[in-house]
Amino acid sequence: MVSPRRGRTPLRPGRAALSAVAAATAALLLGGLTAPAAAAPHAAPPSGTDSASAPAGADESCRPDGLYATPGVDVPYCSVYDGNGREKMGGDHQRRVIGYFSSWRTGKDGKPAYLVDDIPWDKVTHLNYAFAHVGGDDRISVGADGVDNPATGMTWPGVPGAEMDPAYSYKGHFNLLNKFKKQHPNVKTMISVGGWAESGGYLGDDGERVASGGFYKMATNSDGSVNRTGIETFADSAVDFVRTYGFNGVDIDYEYATSMKDAGNPLDWSLANPRRAGLVKGYDALMKTLRQKLDRAGAEDGRHYLLTAAAPASGWLLRGMETYQMQKYLDYVNIMSYDLHGAWNKYVGPNASLFDDGKDGELAAAGVYNTSQYGGIGYLNTDWAYHYFRGSMPAGRINIGLPYYTRGHKNVQGGTDGLWGTAPSSDCPAGSGLSTCGDGAVGIDNLWHDKDANGEESPAGSNPMWHAKNLEKGVVGDYVTDYGFPADTSLEGTYTRHYDSTLVAPWLWNEKKKVFLSTEDEQSVAAKADYVVDRGLGGTMVWELAGDYGWNGEKGQYESGDTLTTVMYDAFKSASPYGARRAGTDLPTDTVDIDVSFGDFPLGDSNYPISPKLTITNNTGTTLPGGTEFQFDYGTSAPDNAKDQSGFGAKVIKSGHSGPNKGGLDGDFQRVALKVPGWQSVPPGGSISLDFVYYLPVSTPSNWTVTIDGTAYGLAGDLRRGTTVVRPGSGDPGDPGEPGECSGEAWAASTVYHGGDVVSHDGHTWKAKWWTQGDEPGTGGGGGVWEDLGSC
DSSP, rough: OOOOOOOOOOOOTOOOOOOOSSSOOHHHTTOSSSSBOOOOOOOOOTTTTOSOOOTTTTTTTSTTTOOOOOOTOOOOGGGBOTTTOBBBOTTTTTEEEEEEEEESOTTTTSSOOOGGGSTTTTTTTTEEEEEEEOOOTTTTOOOOOEEEEEEEOOOOOOOOTOOOOOOOSSOHHHHHHHHHHHHHHTOEEEEEEOOOOSSSSETTTOOOOOSSSSHHHHHHTTTOOOOOHHHHHHHHHHHHHHHHHSSSEEEEEEEOOOSTTTOSSSGHHHGGGGGGGHHHHHHHHHHHHHHHHEEEHHHHSSSSOOOEEEEEHHHHHHTTTOOOOEEEEEEEEEEEEESSSTTTTSSOOOOSSSSSSSSOOHHTTTTTTTTTGGTTOOOSSSSHHHHHHHHHHGGGGGEEEEEOOOOEEEEOOOTTTTBOOOOSSSSSTTSSOSSSEEEOOOOOOOOTTOBTTTBBBBBOOOOOOHHHHHHHHTTOOOGGGTOOOOOOOOOOOEEEEEETTTTTEEEETTTTOOOOOOOOOOHHHHHHHHHHHHHOEEEEEEEEEGOOOEEEEEEEEEEEEOHHHHHHHHHHHOOOOOOSSSOOOOOOOOEEEEEEEOOOOGHHHHHOSBBEEEEEEEESSSOHHHHHHHHEEEEEESSSSOOOOSSSSSSEEEOOOOSOBBTTTSSEEEEEEEEOTTTBBOTTEEEEEEEEEOOOOOOOEEEEEEOOOTEEEGGGGGOOTEEBOOTTTTTOOOOOOOOOOOOOOOOOOOOOETOOOEEEEETTEEEESSOEOOOOTTTHHHHHHEEEEEEE
16 A cells, blocks of 8 residues: 655755655555544543543643643643643553554455554554544545454454444454553554545545645635635534544545645645645644644543644745644644655655755755755754754654655665665656656565556555565565465565664665665664754654564564564653753743734745744733844754844844754754834834745744843743743733733724724734725725734
8 A cells, every 4th residue: 555645745945846745646646545434423432541531620730831722612622632732641651652543454455464552552542543534525534434444443353452442333453452541541542644645635535636625625614715615614523523522533645735835635735726825824823723623622521632734844835834823723744744845756765864965966966965044954863853843842842753664766776875866757656746756666676565657566665664674684575475476486686774864764685686775774764863852852652563673583574563663662661851941041920911923924935035024012001112132943944044134133142053954953042132123112012014034934932031121021921831921011910811812992893994094804913904894804804904914
C-alpha cells in the first residue's frame, strides 16, 4: 500500500517553486485509505477509554503555556496536564511517542497485516488513527458502516488478539483500540482527519475518489472568505465523533492550507488554487472553532479533549502559511519532518535529516548558501523545522516526525555514494502534475509504491523499513510474493549502509544499480531521541508504525516489529521533564491588553521577502505615547536581519544564531525592539501599523514586552501562565476578560456605527471607517466599511 503523507515541496527563494511532489493522485494513493461512516448519534464515552480522570472545573494552573483558553469555559486541563502544564502520560513516559496507525493494512488484500494488537502499546503514548475525512456534507466520516469497513465493521476471525470486545456496539479497529486502551489506560487515541489523499476530496467506499468534501471547501468559500457554516458543521460532528468512539481528541492533517500555488495533491488544485488567498484564514477559523467546541464538550464530560495538527516542515509550504497563527489552539504540533527529498525532483538526499551539512544539492542549486539575506541557513532538515515552531511554542508542545519508510532514486549520478548526487528523469508519473521529476527507484526497491493515474507503478523508492533492512542484509523475504514478485527473486548488487553523522542520516547505496535509499535505523533514531531529550522537546511522531522492524530468527529475515519504537521508549522513559515554558528568560507577570497581529501577507511566490504588516492595537484604555518601546522574539528559523520599512526603527537587539547552520541552529530566538515614532501616539482603541520584513519563514513572534512610562509589561495575547492583566500605570487588575476574549462591545446588526467606532465580532476587533448599520464585519458588506484590527 502507500504512504499518503507527501508533498513537502521545499522553499526556493527568488524563483518560482515547483509545487507538489511525489507523484501521485489520490486515486492512486490509497485504495481503501479512509475508513467508513459518519459518526453515530451522540453517546457517552465508552467505559474504560478515559486515560485520566479529574473533576470538571480543574483550574488554570494546569493549562499549558501559550494554549488558548475558551472564554467562559472551565476547561478540565488537570485531567490531562499536571500543575506545571505538562502532559501526564504514565511514569515511564516522560516524552511522547506518537504512532500513526493506518486503516488499510488489514491483511484482506493478501499483503502483510498490521492490526491493533501489533502495536507496541507499552512503548507508545498516543495513537493517531489514519484517516477520517470531511464528507460532501462537511461532516467527519470514515465511510459507510458495514462488514468491509476497517474502522467500525471489519473483523478478523481466528486472528489472536483481534477478538472483538462485546462492550461496544461497533466492530473494526475502533473496537480494538478501545479494547486495548482498557489494558493501557495511559495511551491516548486521536482521530486523524485528512492526509495527502483526502485533504481535498475523499475516497469513497468503492475506493474511487470523490471530488467533493475535504478541507478546502469546508473551511474556505470559492471567493476566499471563511466558510463558517461548513466549519461549524464539521466541528460539531467531530465532537460527536470523539464522544461516540472513545477518542481523546482530533488530529487535523490538512495538506495544505498555504498560499503557494499548486501545493498539495494535484487532484485538489482546481479546488485549492482559486481559494489560496483565504486558505490560512479558513484554517485558523477551523482550528479556533474546534478548540472552542472541544473545550465546551470537555467541560461537560469532565475530560480535556486534545486538538493537534500535522504541520509541514517544508520552508516553501510554511512561507505561504503566514505565521502559523493557529498554533495557539493546539495542545501540540506534530512536525512532518520527512519527505524533505524524494523522486519528485532530481536532487538525491536524505528523507529526514536532523541537521543541515551545508552541501544540500537542492539548496545549493537555489543559491541559498551563497545569498547573504538567508544567512546561509539550510532549511530542509528537522532542526530548522523545530526552530520554526519553537519561536511561538514551548519545546514541550512540539514533536518531531520520523519516517518508518524509505525514499530513493535510481540511476544516480555523482555525489558521495549517491548522497547529494542527481537522478533526473524525463518522465513523471501520470497525474503528478509535474513536468520534470527525479528518477525514482522501482521494483524490489519500491515495495510500498503508489500507483499513478494510469494504474502503473509510481517510482519513489518507498519501502517499509523492515524491507530495507532485508535489502541491507542481502535477504529476499518470503513476503515478496505477496507484492507480486516471483518466489525465486534474487537481489542484484549489494546494498551497502552508509551514515553521515552531521546530517544524522543513514542510507543504502547499491553501486551496481546506482540506487540510493534513504533509511532510518537504531543509530539515527537514537540520535534523534537524544536531540529530543537534550532540547526539551515533547517527543516524536512516527509515520507509520507498520514500517518498524524486528528480526525473525526462525525465518532469517526482518519483519514488522518495534525495534525503533523501543529505542525511543528507552531514551525517554527516564528523561527529565520536557520544556514547559515558551520564553527563554523571565518576563513581567503583569500584562496589558495590547493586540499585535501580522496580516496583509503578499501571496505565494510574491511573498519574498516575507513582508506582512504588523498592526498594534491599543485596548488598554490608556494612550500609548510616542517612544513607547515594544520587544519580541522570533525563531532562529530566519536569520537575524529582520527590519521594518516604516520608521519604527525595528532591529534585532539580541541574536540567537547568525551565519550558516551546519550541525544545527545555536539558539531559539532572535529578539527585536521597535518604538512608536516620537511624533505619534496610540489612543485607546487606536491602531498603528508598520511594514515588517524577514527572509525565511517564522511562526508567530512571541514573548512580547511593552515599556509604558518606564514600566515593562507583557502582553495578554501571549497567553502565558501565571500572569495578571492590569491597567498601565496603576498596577491594578483591569477587566479584559479571560485569555482570548474580545474586550470591545459586540457588534449588533441593529446598532448605528460611525467612523472610528470599535466593536468585536467572530474573535476579531473591527473599526468602522464610516457610518454603517447592518453590515456584518468580515463579510464584505458595505463595501469594506469595517477595518479588521486583528484577532482577540
